[in-house]
Amino acid sequence: MAEKxxxxxxxxxxxxxxxxxxxxxxGEAVDFADFPVSVAGxxxxxxxxxxxxxxxxxxxxxxxxxxxxxxxxGPWDPKLSSDTLRQMLRHMAMVRAFDERMFRGQRQGKTSxxxxxxxxxxxxxAASMALASDDMIFPSYRQQGILIAxxxxxxxxxxxxxxxxxxxxxxxxxxIMYSSREHSFFSISGNLATQTPQAVGWAMAxxxxxxxxxxxxxxxxxxxxxxxxxxxxxxAAVYNAPVILNxxxxxxxxxxxxxxxxAERTTFAARALGYGIAGLRVDGNDALACYAAQQWAxxxxxxxxxxxxxxxxxxxxxxxxxxxxPSGYRSAQEREExxxxxxxxxxxxxxxxxxxxxxxRQEAMDADCATxxxxxxxxxEKNGILGHGLxxxxxxxxxxxxxxxxxxxxxxxxxxxxEREIKWPDAPPYDADEFGDAS
Amino acid sequence: MxxxxxxxxxxxxxxxxxxxxxxxxxxxxxxxIIMGEDVGYFGGVFRATAGLQxxxxxTRVFDTPISECGxxxxxxxxxxxxxxxxxxxxxxxxxxxxxxxxxxxxARLRYRSAREYIAPMTVRSPFGGGIFGxxxxxxxxxxxFTHVAGLKTVIPATPYDAKGLLIAAIEDNDxxxxxxxxxxYNAPFTGYYDKPVEPWKKHRDSIVPEGxxxxxxGKARQVQSGEALTVLAYGTMVHVAEAVCQAKGVDAxxxxxxxxMPLDIDAIEAxxxxxxxxxxxxxxxxxxxxxxxxxxxxxxxxxxxxxxxxERVTGFDTPYPHSLEWAYFPGPVRIGExxxxxxxx
Numbered sequence: 001m002a003e004k005x006x007x008x009x010x011x012x013x014x015x016x017x018x019x020x021x022x023x024x025x026x027g028e029a030v031d032f033a034d035f036p037v038s039v040a041g042x043x044x045x046x047x048x049x050x051x052x053x054x055x056x057x058x059x060x061x062x063x064x065x066x067x068x069x070x071x072x073x074g075p076w077d078p079k080l081s082s083d084t085l086r087q088m089l090r091h092m093a094m095v096r097a098f099d100e101r102m103f104r105g106q107r108q109g110k111t112s113x114x115x116x117x118x119x120x121x122x123x124x125x126a127a128s129m130a131l132a133s134d135d136m137i138f139p140s141y142r143q144q145g146i147l148i149a150x151x152x153x154x155x156x157x158x159x160x161x162x163x164x165x166x167x168x169x170x171x172x173x174x175x176i177m178y179s180s181r182e183h184s185f186f187s188i189s190g191n192l193a194t195q196t197p198q199a200v201g202w203a204m205a206x207x208x209x210x211x212x213x214x215x216x217x218x219x220x221x222x223x224x225x226x227x228x229x230x231x232x233x234x235x236a237a238v239y240n241a242p243v244i245l246n247x248x249x250x251x252x253x254x255x256x257x258x259x260x261x262x263a264e265r266t267t268f269a270a271r272a273l274g275y276g277i278a279g280l281r282v283d284g285n286d287a288l289a290c291y292a293a294q295q296w297a298x299x300x301x302x303x304x305x306x307x308x309x310x311x312x313x314x315x316x317x318x319x320x321x322x323x324x325x326p327s328g329y330r331s332a333q334e335r336e337e338x339x340x341x342x343x344x345x346x347x348x349x350x351x352x353x354x355x356x357x358x359x360x361r362q363e364a365m366d367a368d369c370a371t372x373x374x375x376x377x378x379x380x381e382k383n384g385i386l387g388h389g390l391x392x393x394x395x396x397x398x399x400x401x402x403x404x405x406x407x408x409x410x411x412x413x414x415x416x417x418x419e420r421e422i423k424w425p426d427a428p429p430y431d432a433d434e435f436g437d438a439s
Numbered sequence: 440m441x442x443x444x445x446x447x448x449x450x451x452x453x454x455x456x457x458x459x460x461x462x463x464x465x466x467x468x469x470x471x472i473i474m475g476e477d478v479g480y481f482g483g484v485f486r487a488t489a490g491l492q493x494x495x496x497x498t499r500v501f502d503t504p505i506s507e508c509g510x511x512x513x514x515x516x517x518x519x520x521x522x523x524x525x526x527x528x529x530x531x532x533x534x535x536x537x538x539x540x541x542x543x544x545x546a547r548l549r550y551r552s553a554r555e556y557i558a559p560m561t562v563r564s565p566f567g568g569g570i571f572g573x574x575x576x577x578x579x580x581x582x583x584f585t586h587v588a589g590l591k592t593v594i595p596a597t598p599y600d601a602k603g604l605l606i607a608a609i610e611d612n613d614x615x616x617x618x619x620x621x622x623x624y625n626a627p628f629t630g631y632y633d634k635p636v637e638p639w640k641k642h643r644d645s646i647v648p649e650g651x652x653x654x655x656x657g658k659a660r661q662v663q664s665g666e667a668l669t670v671l672a673y674g675t676m677v678h679v680a681e682a683v684c685q686a687k688g689v690d691a692x693x694x695x696x697x698x699x700m701p702l703d704i705d706a707i708e709a710x711x712x713x714x715x716x717x718x719x720x721x722x723x724x725x726x727x728x729x730x731x732x733x734x735x736x737x738x739x740x741x742x743x744x745x746x747x748x749x750e751r752v753t754g755f756d757t758p759y760p761h762s763l764e765w766a767y768f769p770g771p772v773r774i775g776e777x778x779x780x781x782x783x784x
Contacts (some may be wrong), residue, residue: 088517128563138516169553179552186519187552191543198544201524208472208498208522215516227536231509238504400550401589402555403612406657407702 007154020259024331033212035339041065041073048299052278052306059269059279062313065288070349076292082356088129088287089351092344096143097369097400098154101377102161109386111161113175117142119317123248125149126287130294130403131216138186138217141176150183154373158380159390165391166383192223196232196245203243214301216244221254221268225261237275242301244294245309248284250316255329272309284314285340287347390427394420448646452639453624456647460605461525463558463651466493468523471609473500475510475527484529484593485565485624507537515544518558525609531566531618532578545614546589548598551558561608561615567675567722568759569622569768577759579723584616585700585732591615591656592699596677597644600697602656611656630679630770659703662693666754668716668781671696671707671733683774699729704736711737715746716781722769725753750777
């Protein structure tokens with residue numbers, strides 16, 4: 001076969017397939033020589049209503065505000081009040097404390113699954129703080145920072161993570177797949193990038209109705225390879241939809257580095273240019289740059305000037321989830337020496353530099369966050385933990401598939417009820433109480 | 440409706456009935472919007488949305504990019520906002536790029552968000568063959584959707600039903616797949632492809648009242664009452680089965696299912712218990728087709744009433760062929776053979 005092929009194309013060079021490979025693997029030294037660290041403050045800030053093409057250079061640059069001196073520089077400095085800065089820092093600290101405790105909770109067997117966002121806190125917290133509280137969020141699965149910034153109660157989050165009897169989603173969803181209409185936070189899917197055309201559709205609806213609210217969606221760099229993302233970009237461009245497409249480039253999609261989504265060839269922000277959308281590439285570990293970019297895009301959308309694609313260049317400091325061990329595929333040195341540092345530490349140092357903060361207050365705040373998370377955890381545990389007790393009546397398994405229960409689901413619900421009596425004979429009778437708790 | 444309706448009643452073909460249903464809902468409900476490929480200025484490749492953009496404006500009825508994933512995905516987001524989108528997928532054969540948005544998103548949204556968000560969309564799409572559309576303009580993929588928890592699947596067979604079912608579907612808070620049998624858009628095809636086709640205007644079920652009316656989802660239509668055997672069919676095949684029974688002089692009890700999910704199991708049971716024999720007819724491929732579900736249900740629920748094995752007449756398990764369309768189509772010969780077999784037991 002090989003011989004035949006070579007005979008056929010003997011006068012032409014042999015082709016070879018390129019399969020991307022990250023620059024380092026476990027145990028290997030990491031070389032950050034090509035790393036795109038730009039000079040903070042050096043990037044121009046065009047008017048929000050500019051032509052999309054005017055953002056071309058910004059798609060290949062890296063918008064940064066916080067410099068190596070921890071001071072804020074340049075036209076992208078959002079010039080936030082010290083109160084706002086403190087709030088931002090506190091939200092980020094709270095997210096980190098929450099992640100720590102939930103990760104441990106999973107290891108202790110209180111739930112099946114958890115996902116930390118360590119190192120990416122600014123991309124959620126700072127960015128969402130630049131939006132109005134009723135702007136609609138279409139999140140991916142690592143944006144717990146948005147819920148926390150919007151004041152969603154920690155106990156509610158933990159109830160969902162534990163799938164317990166107070167879980168508003170009735171134990172139906174994998175942990176961390178939150179939903180809160182009250183906080184303009186869309187139900188999280190487990191399928192990737194599906195939220196992106198949905199965000200565009202929501203934004204189109206808002207524009208159809210002459211509403212003033214905009215939509216923003218978050219998606220990982222890995223899942224920008226999904227067709228949904230390209231549909232979203234096309235629809236956003238075609239209808240000039242008031243939407244922000246946030247791509248969190250945390251370098252890793254489970255074990256696949258960003259090269260498998262095309263990062264060896266161009267930036268994710270540059271995707272915007274082909275669609276005629278404004279694009280910004282932003283230091284995702286610089287909370288002020290994250291805020292400023294989101295604010296720019298929100299202003300643009302509100303002015304009917306169209307959508308923006310923002311790439312947050314950041315690093316997933318932890319594993320993909322509690323089911324993942326990154327030591328099996330990447331060098332530990334990447335995290336230790338990540339050239340863009342840690343978003344919490346950078347903001348903290350900036351505020352210390354401003355004279356608005358100090359190490360003592362930081363320590364006190366961290367302790368306070370840990371205490372609040374602990375209290376919320378204890379509260380949630382009163383409602384049960386996963387696998388200990390039947391937290392939800394079996395009928396809830398069949399409800400909400402349709403608005404009304406059709407005959408075939410009624411029959412299947414009856415089957416489940418019969419099985420319950422056999423499998424859990426000591427449990428209280430079906431529907432004896434609202435939660436049917438057998439623990 | 441019966442053949443004895445007074446003459447002079449307003450008669451519409453199926454396209455006109457669908458267009459009227461859409462116009463009524465656009466008029467009544469400011470949250471209804473229509474989008475799809477070529478549906479705006481042009482009015483749709485089958486003319487189902489003709490005149491609607493002109494009447495209701497470009498932000499209520501508009502063209503979309505050629506992206507079924509984008510169309511359905513945007514419709515999910517619009518539903519979350521509070522709109523009631525009625526996207527058109529130009530051919531059912533094109534719906535596959537939108538499947539993840541339908542199956543993993545629209546169908547699950549109420550359940551996974553515990554009622555915080557719903558996807559009250561009606562996805563209209565022409566389906567089925569008999570128009571020399573080849574493998575990409577002829578398919579009947581209904582079983583893919585009936586298999587999904589959370590989707591309703593509706594298939595009208597007459598202009599009267601098309602209007603009433605479409606209005607019901609648009610008003611329904613669940614996502615509805617509304618498959619329109621394109622072979623009978625303009626005339627009720629009987630399967631005798633070599634004979635002249637009678638227009639809808641001569642059919643009893645083309646009398647379509649003006650204004651708003653609904654046909655409840657989940658209710659079958661008794662096409663004709665009989666004693667010899669039960670025929671379960673939907674869409675184009677209702678007319679084909681009816682014509683074959685008439686030609687053979689078979690006293691069939693014919694049910695047009697109209698809605699596959701939710702299914703009118705009571706009507707099916709009552710009919711099979713009466714006749715003791717059951718023929719299932721659909722145009723879609725055979726293996727794992729909706730006929731398999733119907734056959735299993737009849738066996739499970741009516742076994743002791745059956746006097747002969749259930750028969751399924753379906754398309755073959757091949758792609759829909761172009762030149763051999765009439766060899767593929769489950770027409771009078773295949774149906775006639777199955778009826779003979781059932782009645783000979």
